[in-house]
Amino acid sequence: MSDIESLFVTRLYKARLNEVGAQISEDELFDSCYSIAEDDEAGQQWCEDNNFPGYTSYASLTDLPWRFPIFKDIVAALDKHVAAFAQDLQFNLDDRKLVLEDLWINVLPEGAYHSAHIHPHSVISGTTYVAMPEGASALRLEDPRHAMMMAAPPRLKDARREMQNFIYLTPEAGDVMLWESWLRHEVVTNQSEFDRVSVSFNYRWGE
Template structure:
């Protein structure tokens, strides 16, 4: 007999509000054209596309669609916190937009000073790079044998999730993740966020 210990949870939901997703897509494209500080930061960091990560910190006050999104995200974060058996109500701490050009990627990272992080995919072309999560125990697996290719998802060292429009993912902020390069010929629009 075996038991599963120390589970790492990934929350998935679909946001099926096409009007909201359309408004968010329009806003992302507008920010990508008008936000000079964000464009400059993206160029300096060799980000293939545009992100408001280091430039705009007031999206829910700046844009009514993001204020609506804030309420949606908070409701899902509260649900996930209950699933994690937390006795706290997560509060949205930061939110930013990403317009990733074809072939773009994000190297592996975590989100310090947060408890929950996530991404909402707004527009995704076929072949957009998946987000890949890393088993947090990986650095301690010094002599672990390679897993079978058909190993159960919870036993794999990496799990990739294919993006699709409306997909909302939430995870604990310490979980290392990356965006792999894709083969899509169109931009990938997403919104990332942290809860404290």
């Protein structure tokens, strides 16, 4: 009888943002994202200068949680989700919490995408979804061992989920997803005529 086990697993966390006792209104969050985007001329300019379709506050606004109460509430909820995930990951944090490093709004219009990337210098990264209309981009996660797969055959199309090299996820508005920051991910082309709106964030190991 053979004994085959899974080693060195990659964990992925999914929950409802509000399930940790928060009461963040999806409508209010949606409106807040657009009103901030409309007022953020520096951010709009950055997007234009960098050929970034849609809008991101990443390069322009570093203080969303201090300026806008709804973002403060989001961070309070995210802190709990991240702590729960850190526990699942069995991190030894040595009495130092994981703390928010940055948090930003993304508005991705029809036809736009965000190519594959990691989040250097962080421990946990993730996104909470604000608007995911029908046809909105999936989040694509990549097997972190691709660079080592020089001669590995491809996997079967119907391979078990944990054996697949790419995972496509289509979360719903109100979901939060967390992964370790080294996990390469991509937002594929938005096929919806409506914007895909999300709030992404990084957590680092605090002092």
